[in-house]
Amino acid sequence: MQPVEINAGTWYLRALRADDRITDVPALSLLGVDSPADYVASANADWDAETRFVWAICIPTTGELIAVIGVTPDGSSGELWGRAREGYDEALDAATAAVSRFAEGALGLIVAEHFTRTIR
Template identity: 55%
Template sequence: MEPVEINAGGWYLRALRADERVDDRPALADGSITDPDHVQRSHAAWKSDEQYTWAVCQPNTGELLAEVLLTPDGEEAVLTGWARDGHDDALESGSAAVTRFAEGALGFTVRR
């Protein structure tokens, strides 16, 4: 599957990026994710349906505030994530939006 963007009201969820316009790697480092290939692996996981990853972003700037991951496991999917300091609200809202998408559009039962 190709990455799916989600508008979650006060937050915008999109695929991770590391290109000439947006580089999420410095924000990912705040979550102790320092692997330089994390973004590339995230895109590969989308295409192979192994895991779906969203950057939960501030809609005006596109700054990554949290990351939500959905890992399929049969008819279920496991939801995990983390937030940068002070942005637990972004993680909570992003997780709720991904849960609705996973259950409504993909037919998964989501567990945390």
């Protein structure tokens, strides 16, 4: 599956990027990701394999990554997880409902009420 962009009200969700136009590598470093470029590559490969779905939560006017959210399928259920940069918890909270709807509607997953504030 190709990555799907989501509008979450004030926030814009897109696939992670690390190319000559946009790079999420510095922001992922701020979130504590050890090898951000490798993380971007594996997140995009996981979209293709449909084993993990990861979005950058961005400021719409700049495209800057301020949080990461994802859902990891496990049979018919999905684990929802994410982490925000300092000061951007509201963006992560807003994206939770939109990603849950996508996981349930487009992927047919039952998303648990529990939300893990981490990066997977």
